[in-house]
Amino acid sequence: MKLSESEENYIKCIYHLHVPGQGVSATLLAASVQTKAASVTEMLKRLSRKKLINYKPYHNFTLTELGNKIALEVIRKHRLWEYFLVEKLGFDWHEVHTIAEELEHISSKELIHRLEAFLGSPSFDPHGDPIPDRFGKMKTVRQTCLSEIPEKKLVTVNAITDQSATMHELLKHYGIHIGTKIKVNRHFSFDGSVEIKINKQPLITLSRKAAQYIFCTI
Amino acid sequence: MKLSESEENYIKCIYHLHVPGQGVSATLLAASVQTKAASVTEMLKRLSRKKLINYKPYHNFTLTELGNKIALEVIRKHRLWEYFLVEKLGFDWHEVHTIAEELEHISSKELIHRLEAFLGSPSFDPHGDPIPDRFGKMKTVRQTCLSEIPEKKLVTVNAITDQSATMHELLKHYGIHIGTKIKVNRHFSFDGSVEIKINKQPLITLSRKAAQYIFCTI
DNA sequence: AAAAAAATTTAGGTAAAGCTAAAAAATAAA
DNA sequence: TTTATTTTTTAGCTTTACCTAAATTTTTTT
Numbered sequence: 234m235k236l237s238e239s240e241e242n243y244i245k246c247i248y249h250l251h252v253p254g255q256g257v258s259a260t261l262l263a264a265s266v267q268t269k270a271a272s273v274t275e276m277l278k279r280l281s282r283k284k285l286i287n288y289k290p291y292h293n294f295t296l297t298e299l300g301n302k303i304a305l306e307v308i309r310k311h312r313l314w315e316y317f318l319v320e321k322l323g324f325d326w327h328e329v330h331t332i333a334e335e336l337e338h339i340s341s342k343e344l345i346h347r348l349e350a351f352l353g354s355p356s357f358d359p360h361g362d363p364i365p366d367r368f369g370k371m372k373t374v375r376q377t378c379l380s381e382i383p384e385k386k387l388v389t390v391n392a393i394t395d396q397s398a399t400m401h402e403l404l405k406h407y408g409i410h411i412g413t414k415i416k417v418n419r420h421f422s423f424d425g426s427v428e429i430k431i432n433k434q435p436l437i438t439l440s441r442k443a444a445q446y447i448f449c450t451i
Numbered sequence: 452m453k454l455s456e457s458e459e460n461y462i463k464c465i466y467h468l469h470v471p472g473q474g475v476s477a478t479l480l481a482a483s484v485q486t487k488a489a490s491v492t493e494m495l496k497r498l499s500r501k502k503l504i505n506y507k508p509y510h511n512f513t514l515t516e517l518g519n520k521i522a523l524e525v526i527r528k529h530r531l532w533e534y535f536l537v538e539k540l541g542f543d544w545h546e547v548h549t550i551a552e553e554l555e556h557i558s559s560k561e562l563i564h565r566l567e568a569f570l571g572s573p574s575f576d577p578h579g580d581p582i583p584d585r586f587g588k589m590k591t592v593r594q595t596c597l598s599e600i601p602e603k604k605l606v607t608v609n610a611i612t613d614q615s616a617t618m619h620e621l622l623k624h625y626g627i628h629i630g631t632k633i634k635v636n637r638h639f640s641f642d643g644s645v646e647i648k649i650n651k652q653p654l655i656t657l658s659r660k661a662a663q664y665i666f667c668t669i
Numbered sequence: 670a671a672a673a674a675a676a677t678t679t680a681g682g683t684a685a686a687g688c689t690a691a692a693a694a695a696t697a698a699a
Numbered sequence: 700t701t702t703a704t705t706t707t708t709t710a711g712c713t714t715t716a717c718c719t720a721a722a723t724t725t726t727t728t729t
Contacts, residue, residue, distance in 0.1 A: 322565040332559045341550045347540040
């Protein structure tokens, strides 16, 4: 089935907004695709007609099996392109999202298949999000946010869930990126800050706010 | 100025169809963008309003300076992506055109700038067509088609102007591609066929039809 | 449980990009 | 130079994807 760019975007957003057991509300989706609720309603009817969502007027909705599959295909393309932009073209990871939003709609299956091979079939994108394989399967990594890692543990940064330029600035300053090995020295319960050590560098302290967005594997 | 994919396609086609002194006719353009003459008229009015073409109803039209600049930007993107698809992803050159038709509309300037650098700023795409640089400048190579190369001359294949799968099959069979060095041994005026030699391989004969599409530099 | 608030849908409208059929202008032929 | 043919434009319609404003339904509050 050939979908429009718009349809693909709605599907993708529904996937991201979905809360198990509750589905997705129209208002949330409207904000997410940057449009008005009335426009969402129209699109919902279309997506429903195409059997991509389960929809009953005035109620929350969910993706069908087919809708889910398509969402994963778009997300797969998005993340592979992000990986390409960072690893091959040298973009910073906070710059690539917007460009990947365009590239994710290029339709050729063969292209994405070859791109994946060219990149060495990565399992995670530069933000640490898992890249679905061609069957829609993703690696699930049990990752914990830095403020919840026990003291004295050595961990590896695996994902950073805030993509703002300001967060990027902070991480760059401390030399923290995907793959960085961090030893958690101490937690201060007063303000939730964490004292950490990277390699042989002097100890540094991260605020609770920053630590919350840094996910690691043990 | 942000143009739609459709507008960019029209501009690109006008560029390709343009004949110096005569401009472009609506019927030709309609065939080229795969639409009807009536739809072309509407688009011409829009492009004229945006100062991208010089248009007077019922007459042929031409690109303005600005229109020309935009055409070259689209062509630049198209050819750089084709180069990427062939050189990095390993596509055959006759498969890449359709995919590049989609990729050429990705808008990020930074992306295309980095892509160019990543590819090593190539001057010609896999079909041998010149790639405009970021100022719209293209290398002009005096190239001659194989059936017009004098006997005993050693030349280098520089462009192949037929992109069909059948032509591709033929060239693959003989091991002819961009960059191949060919020595023209003899022309047969009876049927226009050419006897050639590639490296130390045995002599082979190409039909006039094939030779016509193979362009070389001396 | 009725009233108020919030969420969702309907109704009616716009712009882009296409279509067919008919009218008008330009070009070619007699 | 008329007439015929071809080319181009206009008129009127369709679909996608948005919009605002008003009506409806659901949810929350009193």
